[in-house]
Amino acid sequence: MYNSKIIGLGKYVPDNVVTNDDLSKMMDTNDAWIQERTGIQERRWVKEGSGDTTAVMGVKAARIAIERSGIDKDDIDFIVFATLSPDYYFPGPGVFVQKELDIKTVGALDVRNQCSGFVYAISVADNFIKTGMYKNILVIGSELHSHGLDKTDRGRGVSVIFGDGAGAAVLTREENNSKGILSTHLHSQGEYAEELVVKAPGMGTRWVTDILAENNPEDDSYFPYMNGQFVFKNAVVRFSEVINEGLEKNNLQVSDIDMLIPHQANLRISQFIQRKFQLTDDQVFNNIQKYGNTTAASIPIALTEAWEEGKIKEGDTVVLAAFGSGFTWGSVIIKW
Template sequence: MYNSKIKGLGYYVPDNVVTNDDLSKLMDTNDAWIQERTGIQERRHVVKGEDTTTSMGVKAARIAIERAGIDKDEIDFIVFATLSPDYYFPGPGVLVQRDLGLPTVGAIDVRNQCSGFVYGLSVADQFVKTGMYKNVLVIGSELHSHGLDMTTRGRGVSVIFGDGAGAAVVSREEDNSKGILSTHLHSEGQHAEELSLLAPGMGSRWVTDIIEENDPDDESYYPYMNGQFVFKNAVVRFSEVIMEGLEKNGLKKEDIDLLVPHQANLRISQFIQKKFGLSDDQVFNNIMKYGNTTAASIPIALTEAWEQGKIKEGDLVVLAAFGSGFTWGSAIIRW
């Protein structure tokens, strides 16, 4: 078996910056309220007609492919993680294949929300390690802003999320001591409704029902989150899955050079940092600038950390995520 490594990274966020003060003009909130609860200062929202989930993913992918030092036609497979696709079907993976002008390679879509990139990375890792593919493109991209309740009623959710995309090229590595050492994935569907959005036309309510009811107070269009319950589960599962990965590879928490957690809430990251006894230099956070970009958050953060020189060859890098599903996972990487 081969090993796999992240050979190239890239990210893209829209130019449109939305500050907490901007949101205070739309709903009953303020900068102090948002920062105290989430750590977020600003986020990016797309301008309608300028970006889509797919187009942002393509822009991030082009950067990752260039940095990987390969031709785009050397991509063997595409894994696209998102909860906000352009269409219910087809998924964005095939749209990336089209827009990048790739050969007729396979493409799959991963619907694991905040854990989506870690799940997608795990899929790519297995394909490369078994020798089936040599270069797999993994994308996490989200367009949340058009689906949020931008009123006081929805502020508990809408202040958190932003738009953006990140991408990685996962390639074959001959040295088994380098690259992705292991990935670890979990789910607990009994809590699915604690962080969810019922798709119109799916489940118990159909589009025709919604149109007929025409209820201005209908909240089913928007995401629901039981924030405190999600937080309590997140801090437990983050810790468990990080330790699972370390123990699998005979490592200790003291061996971590950089932890890149899913950017869900700065308080969650700080809780995990304190529990593991990590310094500020050992944990990378950028939720302050971008908010929670769900499947895009880890690849955006990982790319920024790499660009800023916070990741060096030989470093032990740990990725960890928790989110809707509930799903959670980790990846242990020797850079």
């Protein structure tokens, strides 16, 4: 059995910065209200006509990750793409990455686990490498939320949270089992699936033809719905559980954590976890203030920034943790 290790990281965010004050011109909200509840000051939203899509942003992040990895794109054996906002209903964006990067006809897998998407994708890639099936895997998390948000007073509780962007990582084989990704841990609780959901269009609920035929301007089923307080309460519990699960699996203590990178769902969740584990500011990386919640892209964007800023060094114990729609949650324990 091999371990896998991350050898290249990259990120891409659109140039268009949307501040809280900008949002106050679209809906009844303000900077103080948004910051108090989420910690977010601004986010990036793709401009119409820019050419950026979920797949395109993923490609841009992937190019950087591959260049930094030191391997050739033709050495990539497999692609895993995590997103809730694909360019098309089908096919998924993984195949477009393969096409745009002109990678040979390797497999491309799309992962639909929303906020936990990158953690799930890393776990899939890690286990493919551990079994020896593949050697070099490209993992991407990318989201374009802004074109699907309700930017009226009705949707303000959700729409102020989300941003667009992409992050990518290249994983390769590591023969030293004390290095690289030590373990991954995945969970779900489907009984709460509709507490954070976009219900339509869907084959089992209301299809596009139904929505068009009804022509009901009051219909909000195709916008995100979130039971915010309920999600928060579950998130802080599951974050804690899955971080502890990973530490216990590897005989580690909280004091061994050099860097915790939580999914950037809400700064208040991250701060709650930081206090609970008694971690210092140097042990936790947050950038939701700048980018908002980029769902499957949030961890790879944050991981890339932390590495770029020299906050992750060789030999560090790095913990990734996520919780989101599904409910799904997970963690990754890495010896960098």
